[in-house]
Amino acid sequence: MKRDAFHTARAFIDSYFPDCQSAVLSGSVVRGEETPSSDLDIVVIDREPFRQSYYYCKWPVEVFVHNKDSLEDALFIETQHGIPLMTRLCAEGMVIKGGREAEKMIEEAKKSLIEGPCALPLNKLNELRYAISDNLDDLEGSERPEEDIYSVSSLTESLHQFILRSNQKWAGEGKWMYRSLRDYDEALAVRLTECLQSFYTRQEKGELIRFVDEILAPHGGRLFHDYYARF
Template identity: 85%
Template sequence: MKRDAFHTARAFIDLYFPACQIAVLSGSVVRGEETHSSDLDIVIIDQEPFRKSYYYCEWPIEAFVHNENSLEDAFFIETQHGVPLMTRMCAEGTVLKGGKEAEKIIEEAQGSLLEGPSALSPSKLDELRYAISDKLDDLEGSTMPEEDIYSVSALIESLHQFILRINQKWVGEGKWMYRSLKNYDEALAGQLTKCLQSFYTRQEKGELIKFVDEILAPHGGRLFHDYYARF
């Protein structure tokens, strides 16, 4: 049987990173959403930045090791790209080691998470619009159901970025794509999920194409003619 997550994380830090300044436990175990396959995500402030995976006391553990400069850099880069991996881990974390200094990092991350990412530039908006339009055209013209599966997968990744970034909200990866959309607009996330279920269960792509076109419409619709990007 697995040991308690918090005490396991403390023991892990004592064994592998005894000299570290700060350690923060994060992830699903902190949110109360853990499953049998959950791991322990631990942000550690030490000397050299790296990421490493471990098994300890039957727990898979992901160690995200930073120094103070590299953590600040990570926070800044995430505001530019819109994916708050480290920001969210710190914001949702609970202190394992470091006291008030660890709390300061958590508070900074919480503030950044609330503020949201940097505004999307017009060129990036056009880039996403063009990518979505291209995938929509492929999907509309396709007669190969096997290819449609991959086209839809790529389309949704671009679409969820478009929806969230134009509204200056954080985007996600994997399961966080849905979670991020739901946090922004639960009804919208439900609509998109319904369209995807229609596609994946009945190969009905019309609903999805209509939904995406409605999302693009207030922003100029599909983009092809006169699209310009510098290499």
């Protein structure tokens, strides 16, 4: 952790949220993965829930404010949606304020992170499988490299969700797509990344298409015929 990160976070809470019940510092500075552009992610338990960004002592600061009810609701919703933003922020937190209550919040979030999200219903898995199949068909038939870029972007997002949610694991957004796949199966994450690099550097899409078909095969392969979804 940057030497002044925790002290800056504590001074920030004293200045902006002096009456809050609890506060924990989280994010890359706590994990020891900070970069020159890292910010301070702080979860605050106070009265009204909101999210706000600040600059404080030259640090960018992102604050996620909840009360106990709204935090409980947020963590529950994440188990349904499968992306653990607040769950991870709480689980990785370092107590700034709140003592045992803050520690209990961290412990409960760690337990939830280990347990994973709720199982995704078959109709939702098929929805992802259909979207992946549609992107694969577009990619195979396309003769427009500029359009392929967007098809692959959409495919990557749906595919990573399908892999993880079909195994009842947390998914992610942005860089957390790779991190979540790596945490689940490092070899699989490396192979997918190599396929994507082949596409983006050499416009080679065959490796990616074969990889995705391998992922879909145990689930019945590509889905089009008889796919049904209610609006």
